[in-house]
Amino acid sequence: MNRALRRAAPIALAATAALVLAGCSGQPDDAASSKAADCMDVSSGSLSDGVDVEGDFASPPTVTFSTPLEAEKLERTVLIEGEGETTQAGDNVNAIVSAYAGTSGEQVFSQPATIKAGDEQVFEAFLAGVDCVPTGSRTVTVAPASALYGDAGNESIGIGPGETVVIVVDVQEPLTPAEWTEDVPEVQFGADGAPPTVTLPATAPPAEYQLKVLEEGDGDEVASGATVTLHYQGTSWDTGEVFDQSYGGEPAQFSTDQVIQGFGAALVGQKAGTKLIVTIPPQYAYGLEQSEQNTLGGQTLVFVVEIQDTAPAAG
Structure with missing residues (x-):
């Protein structure tokens, strides 16, 4: 197994394509589509506003919310607005991505990731976290199953069929050694x-x-x-x-x-x-x-x- 050739997110040693890319999930193509030239049409709501996130930026956060959480639409709240350049479609965005099962509130992964903004192959749920926000931002997205793993769920990381997922993303500056x-x-x-x-x-x-x-x-x-x-x-x-x-x-x-x-x-x-x-x-x-x-x-x-x-x- 070429571990170095596995993306950092969402879990180590597992192909990102099976978790981040909509094309590998069995989800309908239109469920992950977004206009590459425009910002996504996603706003905050009572569910995303109700997620409490504590902890330092770029570290695994402590996340609490009322369970079971069931969402019907995608919601995103910007918890911290950064001061860097705003992400644009086509950017390879460095981020720390942490995800939580909506039914139990349990963390299912928290790892670094590189997400290409505006990429139609990436689930809407992950795109929303990095879409049109300044670097240095922290976002929380509440994703219904239709914007993520659908009726199949993803049992490999503990997400059941039709389950809502809460995703916290810390959008980082470009990485230079x-x-x-x-x-x-x-x-x-x-x-x-x-x-x-x-x-x-x-x-x-x-x-x-x-x-x-x-x-x-x-x-x-x-x-x-x-x-x-x-x-x-x-x-x-x-x-x-x-x-x-x-x-x-x-x-x-x-x-x-x-x-x-x-x-x-x-x-x-x-x-x-x-x-x-x-x-x-x-x-x-x-x-x-x-x-x-x-x-x-x-x-x-x-x-x-x-x-x-x-x-x-x-x-």
Whole structure:
């Protein structure tokens, strides 16, 4: 399983397509449609206004509401209005997404996500949280089943058939790694495509998102949303173990907006032929909370990457 190639939301090690993308859910196409050029027609209501959210921005919140909660239409309330640039259709929006079952009030996931604003393939329920709001905003969306998993529900994350879901989204600034200059692991690349050897220093995991270019390429530059061909190896700083890699097989290929936040952002702006190492704290990887399903939650990850090729994002 290529864990690095799984998006960060909603739950680690599960394909985002099965949870965020409407086209993979069996939901009718028109239930997830939105006009790419316009803001969504969604406003606050008594249900979204009645959700109480506590906790620091960009951290898993504490959410309470009257249960069972049953919504007939999509409602969104902006709890915190940010001061950054307003999101527009086509933007790849970094966010922390937390979802709660309307029947029980229990949290079903809380993780980083990259959501493309205005994308007709994404459920309305998730689009609403990032739609036409300034970065730095916190929104709460109450989503009826018709705007999310429908009559089928999503038992893999604890959402029953026809169940309403409450979604809290913290809309973050674009993610850019700092230059990594201290306590950089030693990397020895193998011959003929063999896996590299990464020696971690005997220090605590870095708290900052950092990147070091080991060898700069001279090919095309990777753009946001571009398709990238590469080899990678992922190591947990917390355990010292390699948890996933493409070395030993064919190179991986994916879009920069289809992977965990810290991995995708590390590629943007780099040139084909570049070798790099990046350290990703949990808030930009698989989230702060570890569980049986999310074994990499709460861990700082280190990736060695060799970018081989890039192609423009599909129009």
